[in-house]
Amino acid sequence: MKQITFYLDFISPYTHLAFEKLPEALMGLSYSVTYRPVLLGALLRQHKLLGPAEVPAKREWTYRHVMWLGQQHGVPLQMPVVHPFNPLPLLRLAIAAAQGGDPNRYVCETLLRHVWHGGLDANDPVRLQALREQLAPRLETDDETVKARLRTNTDEAVAAGVFGVPSFVVDGRMFWGLDSLPMLRRYLEGDAWFDGPGWLAQTAGPV
Secondary structure (H helix, E strand, C coil): CEEEEEEECCCCHHHHHHHHHHHHHCCCCCEEEEEEECCHHHHHHHCCCCCHHHCHHHHHHHHHHHHHHHHHHCCCCCCCCCCCCCCHHHHHHHHHHCCCCCCCHHHHHHHHHHHHCCCCCCCCHHHHHHHHHHHCCCCCCCCHHHHHHHHHHHHHHHHCCCCCCCEEEECCEEEECHHHHHHHHHHHCCCHHHHCHHHHHHHCCCC
């Protein structure tokens, strides 16, 4: 059985789409998934990248594109009333709900749908409080252990070559984005391409 680490940030609509499509994309294969929240903004800073929402023309395209993809894939998706937003409360809640570890699929699904269903404010205090009561009613989301775990997750992702979300790491190989799911499937199926120059030549660095 292959172990996949799914690096995610709830701020990303592509993460929502990939999360919903992953079971279908990998149907019939033997694998397990660890869901690992990371701070996308920190990944972007580390790699000196701008997020799509930081480039006006790209932001407009991204919002149209994800709405189209949701419609095409049959995944409900409505843009939250404010985007981008500060994802830290949701990331920390995910980790707190797992008592400092990796959240399960139910927790991630709940948080992603909180953001991407209904077109509401992801950081509305009343909605956030309802989430805390549902997922971690007796736990402190601002605990230093929770904050440290999020930093560790993000640092680990950078070390694994992750530069954005959603990203999937398996056997030390990184697959990025919703559109990498077919490629990830072929790797899990044992496609020999991944041991040849198509993959390996691209890791050798510039000529």
